Amino acid sequence: MLKRLVIGRARRSEELGETLLPKRLALPIFASDPLSSVAYATQEILLVLTLGGLAYLHFTPWIAASVVALMTVVVLSYRQVVRAYPSGGGSYEVASTNLGPSAGLVVAASLLVDYVMTVAVSVASGVDNIISAVPALAGYRVLMALGFVALLTAMNLRGVRESGRLFAAPTYLFIGGVLIMVGTGLLRYLLGDAPVAESAKYGITPEEGDADLAGLALLMLVLRAFSSGCTALTGVEAISNGVPAFRKPKPKNAATTMAAMGIVAITMFAGVTTLAIVAKVHIAEDACRLTGLADCEGYTQRTVIAQLAAAVFGGSNSIGFYYIQAATALILILAANTAFNGFPLLSSILAQHRYLPRQLHNRGDRLAFSNGILALAIAAGLLLYGYKANVTSLIHLYILGVFTSFTFSQSGMVRHWNRELRTETDPTLRRRHQLARTINATGALVTGLVLVIVLATKFTQGAWLAVLAGILLWLMMRSIRRHYDHTAAELAVTDARAESMLPSRVQMIVLVSTVHKPTLRALAYARAFRPDHLEALTVAVDRESIAALRKQWDDYEIEVPLKVLESPYREITKPVVEYVRSIRRAGPRDVVAVFIPEYVVGHWWEHLLHNQSALWLKSRLLFTPGVTVTSVPWQLSSAAIADHAAARAPGSVRRGEPPNPPEHAASRDSR
Template identity: 60%
Template sequence: MGETLLPKRIALPVFASDALSSVAYAPDEILLTLSLAGLAAYSFSWKIAIAVAVVMLVVVASYRQNVHAYPSGGGDYEVATTNLGSNAGLTVGSALLVDYVLTVAVSISSGVQNAKSVPLLHFLDGHEALAASIAVVVLMALNLRGVRESGGLFAVPTYCFMFGIIAMVLYGLFRILVLNEPLLAESAQYGIEPDPQYAAFTGFAMVALLARTFSSGCAALTGVEAISNGVPAFRKPKSKNAATTLALLGGVAVTMVIGVVVLAHLTQLKLIDAGRSYYTLNGERVDVVEKTGIAQLADIVFSGFRPGFYFVIAATFIILFLAANTAFNGFPVLGSILARDGYLPRQLHTRGDRLAYSNGILVLAVMAIVLIVAFKADVTSLIQLYVVGVFVSFTVSQLGMLRHWTRLLKNETNTASRRRMRQSRVINAIGLTMTGTVLVIVLLSKFLQGAYIAIIAMAAIFILMKAIRRHYDSVAEETAWDENTDRMLPSRVRAIVLVSKLHRPTLRALAFAKAARPSSLEALTVDVDEEETKRLVEHWEAAGLSVPLKVVASPYREVTNPILDYVKNVRTESPRDVVTVYIPEYVVGHWWEQILHNQSALRLKGRLLFTPGVMVTSVPYLLASSGKAKERLERESVSGNARRIRRG
């Protein structure tokens, strides 16, 4: 585990790629939403960007307090549970689980949209959902390789994206402000026909649209909480390194978002919400193959240097694919913590042989693909579901941190410590006010646009987790040992070997039953075919076996119920006896062979297991094809041991 811990230079791209990559779609969503009111609304773009940047800096400052106070990796879930109770913790947990799935769906879908801007990749048009689903599968496979390996793979593209965007912004501003070059984006020539609902950009309509624009721009904040969930993955000192990485994330992300929006404003870049606003030329609507904001900016800024354009586009769609890695690191860890506390299936708590939470990675990939296919990889549709979950967790977490510092201040007497705690409480109070306000804005502006789907999903997951916990608690209570637990031995063990024909599997089952030395032993067959039963009895008597063979009649040629009735009658005769039923089974090497064999045995076992006082023992008989399966298992075992030896 020590070898998988991440230094800051790797932790930044691993945990912050989501927040950094939002530069590729958060400015676009600001411009898309403002287009509903026409050109007049575009003057608000940079003001919205500044508001988003202020919120991001406040949230980053708040979460720096979180990682110092709770370095165990529980993040918002641990903060809420410890300070506000289990229901608050589950609210945060369900919100984050939904938001992680949306992170993957939005990032991958946005990556496909950017990839379409490259002429060689125009064939993706119309096949976005398929391409995005394939990308999720590839990303899942990379993460199953382990945190350390995937971190190294993701570092280079993330830094390339940061360099490409910052270089594009600086060079574009240099050409416009210093060289006085009239840089105009490809879409600058068009006018915009607004949505009639917002055409009169005044009063309530203006406030509503600006609120909706701001909430869409706040997509840039998603991923900030992932660092607080991933503190255990940092090298020591963990909290300090995580806090430093958060500060780096905030500074870089704010610079990039404001830079892109300002450059878009100066180049008169336009984007439309297709179907609600329209491009116009000379007063007439025109159909335009629209490029993303980053593609348009890179095209004009690097107009004399095409490698620069291709570098930015390549880095953008790669980082958008890899941005989902934030969720692939956060979702499995959070799922493991929730599973440890009994709110999710326990299979999510364990690591695979690559030290990754393999089951959590698989679940996340499947859920993201379902969303991508359902929404056809449309970023604008998916973005309406986004942000709600993360701001729920932000707000509840900041409230929990206020409780945390208030509780500690009651018992702290050291003056310097009390001063630091008060400062932290003030920061978290500002964070609570800011994130709570944004949450209200998001809910009001996005609810009918699709946010209600995310809220329903959170509620469903919350209820599911409560039900799982009740089940685990019920099982624990039911199976708990105490001094009154009945430890009386059964009076006798009566063994019954099921027989369909006299062959090697039957003889092996008989031998195994004899070796167990039961109080009584008998063989049992069901008469579904008179001729076959007669031959079996004759063969049994001729073989001279010392075990009596009982024949149970079955007028309707049914096997399971006659055996169940016989076993129940044996139990009724002596309730303190234990009945052990031995079932011969074939062990096969191919899945299709399993369909051809053992079906009656499986049905019978399923029924017998619900019968009190009855034990079921499968006696395997290896067919020739099972040897191939055994060889495969041995090869996998040798391969796994080799990996562990190399790691050791």
């Protein structure tokens, strides 16, 4: 009942086509991350530059212009990826096809890590904006972040289309709000009434050693600010991974959506940055570095976008301020949805290629990749809890993966176009391919340079953890693929005739502890198979029980011979396993079938009243070659009641229990 309330009714596989997205829903689903990053990308640039006080803020427009140019190149490059590889693998497919499987796995590992970081950073930043509007909530930062992750998980488990409808309105409200804020603020500036941020009156004390930087030190500070500003590019590749989710024609619709995303994201980022310069926003990692504050310890700095909204719309009590804060908080939290769509899709492809567990390729009740969604939620939740949902701490782990995938995919696209040009003879198509190759080559060069900058400026500040996570994930995926390959080779049929030969004999063993209905049913089932040899087997742990069993056997005139195994140390499992193995050694071409009578209980607490000898015995016998294990269930009345309840609420699971085992059987095996 709770499951249906959260995710809705199950959908048939034939309904998959109904979940495909029009462009108006695809934009908020796949592009909410790069669109929302304007809420913190400018802030991250300012936070780095103000390490040296106010002296280096004049670099802000040049850094922002570099980020805009980079985003333009990346968007143009990924439009080529969407058209050339519409199957949905995105950077992973491009790198695997053109650079080899190992390079593809590097991209996949980088993207998976980056998707986890996207959820953590977006949610933490959204919580920051909520706290900017309501500072009293600062003590509930982590709890709110985890709650939002849980909410996003539930919404995505309902399916892509349903989550898109929920996310569309906040995304468009945010876009409209930011454009109105930027337009209003710049219009006021042109009319001579420039908005002034609440922090403009504060100075900033430089960090020790950062006041008079020059030469290489200054260059490194600027490059660090640039790498932080590149968070505006996160999520750009998500559309290339999600092409299969678009309506037909898929490549065209995906390319159009990517172009729209690029135009809107660049416009908003450039506008917010320009407005921050005009309004003289001053922000520092530590509020106590702001000069002029009476009580820096108790002062909560508002985010850049919150300060701009207050400056443009007339203070922190204006309707415009609360509108921008609400829309920003929503879009930042919902921006994690980009990862909730990208991560499951990519992990599904990797599982299909046998690099991740196959369960990640399965669709859930609502035709979403539920296991991937849950895996992402758990990883992001742990990260938020471990870093206390602090954006500044998390941001250093961010964007490394995305630029790795950018660089590899664009390099792969250059090889793709080189291969196409070798065989293409049509002059018009050759010109198109050459232009596309130039775009992708430029993208590879620029993003490769940015990757080096990000590594150089962020590695010691925490990015090494993202690198380590990517390496471990890469090694894990290779190990999983080796396991699946080894299993497939071991199970492959090499000689069908030899593999399908009948066994020399079939020997059946029925395990018994006493004579009752489940035992007699198991004996009847075994006899129905007409085996070459059939015997009942019991273990003697005390003389009285065995004497009683022999008497019952004779009284009921059971025709099946009863074999008793001695067990001076009161073990049950070991004597049975050794006896079965001795039969196998005596007849290597024989098949030994072991029947275990069990009764089925209906309540969870009934399991606590019985030992687990049968379960342990079955698990041991399953590792013995040439041995099959068959459970013969006997359903008690409580199980029938539970079965009736399960019919009305599918999904409940009951477990079989051994039938009336003697109390002494719990001595060693159940400990």
